[in-house]
Amino acid sequence: MEHVTAFAAVPETVRAFGFFIDGTWRDAAERETMVRRSPAFGRDVTSVALCTRADVDEAVAAARKAFRARSWAGIGGADRAAVLLGVARIIRQRAEELAFWETLETGKPISQSRAEIADAAGHYEYCAGIAQSLSGEAFNTHGDDMFGVVTREPVGVVGLINPWNFPFIVLAERLPYILASGNSVVVKPSEMTSATTLMFADLLKEAGLPDGVYNVVTGTGPVVGQAIAEHRDVDMISFTGSTRTGEAVLKASASNFKKASLELGGKNPQIVFADADLDDAADGVAFGLCFNAGQCCVSGSRLIVEETVAERFQALVLDKLSRIRIGDCLDPETQLGAIVSDQQCEKILGYVKLGEEEGATVACGGNTVAVSGGRFIAPTLLTGVRNDMRVAREEIFGPVLCMITFSTAGEALEIANDSPYGLGASIWTKDIDKALRAMRGVQAGRTWVNTTIAGGPGQPVGGFKQSGIGREGGRMGVEEYTEVKSVHIAIGKRKHWVT
Structure with a gap:
């Protein structure tokens, strides 16, 4: 009861956040900051740094370094699963705190925030299973002289741009799927609702995620979001938001023809x-x-x-x-x-x-x-x-x-x-x-x-037409963040072309 009581009233002081790169917190320092006034209470509750393109470059470099070092991409699925299960456990332990800050920044009822935090833990538990069972295909159909294998590999560095309306559950519908397949990530939450995404950095570190695998750069879409979308060392972009902004993100991603997964608007x-x-x-x-x-x-x-x-x-x-x-x-x-x-x-x-x-x-x-x-x-x-x-x-x-x-x-x-x-x-x-x-x-x-807005982590989500491309969630959600490699292996002595 004491834990619940601690999160029963709007705080008297503004909580200031820095940003998170390569396992280390960075202060706002000389950067501009943005104060978030709670839409439900009309009082200032948080402050976040408005990061720069240079900060994005540093975050991407940290993610790339971690990916190349194979500190996460190179370990076994069972080891990844252990971390993801640890994340789920810590989410449940700190659920009331996370729900409290989610409600303060988004203005949603605390009952909904609590439900979303609980659902988020379920995504990490689900992905712990996928991390151990993600597989490719074998083709024993090429005759005695050839064997075929199809493998799935992590795409590399993923840029994840999330919306203001569901900061924690949308993160949970993306991040564990990104991590299950071995990727590193640079996250940009909405500048209006950044708190729980930033708080999550400490949870991931406590669970054992290696430094550099999860990086959070806060700021505006035109600066930070644009920099991530067009960054040439980001291999894939995942964006959730309006169709209009999604179009801009898709155009920016053409800088290096990065993969893209977009969940956009609806008129359902x-x-x-x-x-x-x-x-x-x-x-x-x-x-x-x-x-x-x-x-x-x-x-x-x-x-x-x-x-x-x-x-x-x-x-x-x-x-x-x-x-x-x-x-x-x-x-x-x-x-x-x-x-x-x-x-x-x-x-x-x-x-x-x-x-x-x-x-x-x-x-x-x-x-x-x-x-x-x-x-x-x-x-x-x-x-x-x-x-x-x-x-x-x-x-x-x-x-x-x-x-x-x-x-x-x-x-x-x-x-x-x-x-x-x-x-x-x-x-x-x-x-x-x-x-x-x-x-x-x-x-x-x-x-x-005969129901609406229901379901769990096992089935994919995404849209037709201008509601997006790609799928998040379920096994498809993990596969979305992989590259497919088709391998042909010759057996025995080669029949020479030049004789």
């Missing part, structure tokens, strides 16, 4: 058929909208509901949204968190106004809520939306739900797929045939049936 449909369990579906829709205050790339932001039950279902959703608990984000009962910045808040409210101008009706919400000195927006439902409206096509990234009706299953899929994005989708029906047809037809890298 929740398709509700008339034969669904409507009470369950309404709860799922409310959760899919309000999870992380809608600041989630797989947020269910388009409600596509069969017209015969639209009026009834709208009433169920409105009832659910009216009972969402908004309050102190350190209170475990709070369900809806804060909006990350003033700019994001203005953007969300601007879309609500735009929706009205386009002909939609604000059925609920559309306003700010004053809680604990923070920045909150009430859950918002826009009805009378057409799929050609900007509010239905553009990523709002807030708790704003656009409701569209359909008459046939074919029309539902047409509406769902009429989007430049293809990240996530949820299907609600009790008809297994209908569910399977919709699951096959919807264009989304992550698809749920």
